[in-house]
Amino acid sequence: MRFFSRKPVPKFTAIKLYCIGEPENREVLLLRILSSLKDTFGALPEEFDIHGPYGIRKGSSIGYRAFQNKLSQKGHGQYDALSGETNGQFGFDLLLGARIGEITYAELVIWYASETCVVDFLRLVEPILGPLNASSGFDIDVPDGYSITTETKIKRSIFGSISIQLDYKHLAWLPSVHEGAVRGLFRNNIVNSKQLSALESRGITSTKLLPRGLHYISCPCEQDALKLRQVP
Numbered sequence: 001m002r003f004f005s006r007k008p009v010p011k012f013t014a015i016k017l018y019c020i021g022e023p024e025n026r027e028v029l030l031l032r033i034l035s036s037l038k039d040t041f042g043a044l045p046e047e048f049d050i051h052g053p054y055g056i057r058k059g060s061s062i063g064y065r066a067f068q069n070k071l072s073q074k075g076h077g078q079y080d081a082l083s084g085e086t087n088g089q090f091g092f093d094l095l096l097g098a099r100i101g102e103i104t105y106a107e108l109v110i111w112y113a114s115e116t117c118v119v120d121f122l123r124l125v126e127p128i129l130g131p132l133n134a135s136s137g138f139d140i141d142v143p144d145g146y147s148i149t150t151e152t153k154i155k156r157s158i159f160g161s162i163s164i165q166l167d168y169k170h171l172a173w174l175p176s177v178h179e180g181a182v183r184g185l186f187r188n189n190i191v192n193s194k195q196l197s198a199l200e201s202r203g204i205t206s207t208k209l210l211p212r213g214l215h216y217i218s219c220p221c222e223q224d225a226l227k228l229r230q231v232p
Contacts (some may be wrong), residue, residue, distance in 0.1 A: 017137035019106040026076040029131040045084030052079035119186040139191035190218040
């Protein structure tokens with residue numbers, strides 16, 4: 001007897017961008033995120049959530065017009081997270097004012113279904129780097145059954161409840177990002193000047209100079225990228 005049926009979990013790619021401290025302007029940042037999503041995927045997300053005193057019941061979502069109305073009424077200073085998605089195909093998660101060790105950071109995750117979406121990494125992220133005040137970033141493939149944001153395994157009970165373990169191991173490098181620490185190298189990478197100096201000492205060079213002292217490094221061969229993830 002089957003108590004429940006579990007649909008296949010699609011494979012996702014997640015672009016993760018990090019800022020130490022706060023973005024320069026939350027409102028401009030959100031506009032750039034939405035503009036890049038529309039330019040890349042041909043549409044805006046359909047469902048949104050705001051974490052903060054904006055009158056959205058926990059676990060529910062609102063449409064684009066209601067999302068814009070709430071932000072127009074209450075401004076951009078009171079939320080600590082925003083998210084938006086379209087039917088499991090693409091979306092974003094913006095976390096603000098988070099802490100790890102002695103630092104405060106912001107994390108922007110833009111994700112999409114790898115099997116149905118083709119994305120130009122730089123075209124999507126370049127307009128966002130400035131207003132985010134980005135320090136570093138990359139894209140990763142998220143295995144089936146793992147959380148896109150925490151990268152830990154999603155546990156499902158036979159009754160349908162979901163639990164996600166948080167360990168923050170994937171962020172251990174972040175407090176030292178401006179001292180040259182990197183998590184590793186992936187297919188597409190945004191690095192700051194200190195990170196680039198550390199990587200150049202190992203023979204890894206920048207592919208493109210970006211504004212605000214950032215650099216782009218491409219590792220198109222997945223096997224090479226896997227080897228380079230061992231960079232301390």
